[in-house]
Amino acid sequence: MAFSNEQLERYSRHIILKEIGVKGQKRLSQGRVLIIGAGGLGSPAALYLAAAGVGVIGIADADTVDISNLQRQVIHTTPDVGKAKVESARETMEAINPDIKVNAYKTFVSADNILALIADYDFVIDGTDNFAAKFLINDACVIARKPFSHAGIIRFKGQLMTYVPGEGLCYRCVFKNPPPPDAVPTCRQAGVIGAMGGVIGSLQAMEAVKFIAGAGKLLTGSLLTYDALSMEFRKVKLPARRDCAVCGEHPSITKPFDYAAAVCEVL
Amino acid sequence: MKLIIAGVQKEYQDGLTVAELIKVENVETPMYVSVSLNDEFVKSGEYDETVLRDDDVVEFLYFMGGGR
Ligand SMILES: [Zn+2]
Numbered sequence: 001m002a003f004s005n006e007q008l009e010r011y012s013r014h015i016i017l018k019e020i021g022v023k024g025q026k027r028l029s030q031g032r033v034l035i036i037g038a039g040g041l042g043s044p045a046a047l048y049l050a051a052a053g054v055g056v057i058g059i060a061d062a063d064t065v066d067i068s069n070l071q072r073q074v075i076h077t078t079p080d081v082g083k084a085k086v087e088s089a090r091e092t093m094e095a096i097n098p099d100i101k102v103n104a105y106k107t108f109v110s111a112d113n114i115l116a117l118i119a120d121y122d123f124v125i126d127g128t129d130n131f132a133a134k135f136l137i138n139d140a141c142v143i144a145r146k147p148f149s150h151a152g153i154i155r156f157k158g159q160l161m162t163y164v165p166g167e168g169l170c171y172r173c174v175f176k177n178p179p180p181p182d183a184v185p186t187c188r189q190a191g192v193i194g195a196m197g198g199v200i201g202s203l204q205a206m207e208a209v210k211f212i213a214g215a216g217k218l219l220t221g222s223l224l225t226y227d228a229l230s231m232e233f234r235k236v237k238l239p240a241r242r243d244c245a246v247c248g249e250h251p252s253i254t255k256p257f258d259y260a261a262a263v264c265e266v267l
Numbered sequence: 268m269k270l271i272i273a274g275v276q277k278e279y280q281d282g283l284t285v286a287e288l289i290k291v292e293n294v295e296t297p298m299y300v301s302v303s304l305n306d307e308f309v310k311s312g313e314y315d316e317t318v319l320r321d322d323d324v325v326e327f328l329y330f331m332g333g334g335r
Contacts (some may be wrong), residue, residue: 009298015311037334037335038335039283039334039335040334040335041334041335042334042335059334063335073335104275123328127334127335128334128335129332129333129335130332131332132332134332134334150333152330152331152333152334153331153333153334154331154332154333158330158331159284159329159331170277174301174310174328175301175328175330176301179296179298179299179330183296183298184296184299184332185296185317186330186332190333193335197334223328234274236273236303236326236328237305237306238303239306239307239308
């Protein structure tokens, strides 16, 4: 497949980068990324991946757009209120870039659908808002040997890490099990500054682009934390964990399972 | 003794345990924080008996649930 003149023009700022070039841009156009959650993190991630010309972008979310989403979920607009988030997201992405194909899945992820959903993709972005989903995505990606970006945001803080099979820890290595419902504050209870999704979701898109284009080093084996109030980023090296229940030497978790009810269902 | 907590070196009283450090540092949701000590995870049941020493490097890893 050769790029048209219009595509060469569209992606010229990528192609001029020696780490991307025509080769990297071709990889992007053949790349497939699944974004789980079309909200605070998923919105900016989806916008940048669409603009970057990632060939197939899947987006999964069962919710409809609510006016309280618009403070941070920048892929949706005021006329989208009431519309399925995945449809609203698809329209925006297709308007940005007609080169790409968007697969919209109007569903929440569960143990029943997660393996089938991620199977078609090269890289997964966790843009969910609850620990049950975050552990489910981690376990499924470890079991299916699928690279993914984990992230969380709350108040003025955010953090993320990247999992690549065989290259360092998974999310469960660090956090073992989800906290009980309401033990740890969620966005709805605690609030979140809108631009935090933009910072952290864009970093997730960055990891996906680097992975697909084969550029640079990924955020494996470390957790990158960001505190907006002190304006500090820290890359915290994570210790190894050999006895992890899902990625360890003798895993006890060999298929995805659902934890009880989500903590922060409607944001 | 000196400890390096989240990248910052500070002075603490000798003999401090991980459990006491969690209190001193006012860690939010202390029951649900992961602790790394000199590049090893401290088992959650061992915070009381893990005594910190001069120059130890501690990181607190927090659950962060939001995203949508
Ligand atoms: Zn693990």
